[in-house]
Amino acid sequence: MQTEKYRGYTLWGHAILQQEDILRRGRFAGSGTIMRDTKVVEVSGVLGAFETDEEAQSAGLSWCRAWIDSHG
Template sequence: MEPERYKGYEIWGHVIAQDERFAASGTVTRNNELIQGSGILAFFATEEEARAAGIEWARAWVDCHR
């Protein structure tokens, strides 16, 4: 999995398999340093939905803290 570059940060959407659903989380890094990580954001039916939720969270974090 590759990070997405967003406004000078690398943002990540993570997927954690939980039985038949997928938990989402997000991470914000810069120059290989952890800036902020979320806890579990929500549960989704698909990996794609979970990863998208993590990316969305990370973008919102950057927008609010930049």
């Protein structure tokens, strides 16, 4: 999980391992969560499947920043 501060919000980028077949390399589902103080403001849901946990987390953070920019 990655976190960052952006325009007064705390952003979380999540990566969830998607292991469909034990013989295949896993992929990661990405999502984002936006918080202000201790309250959840918005949650993305699954944004897609990514090859690495870093890509999934980055996609979650990008979604969070875009949501804030469009609702600011």
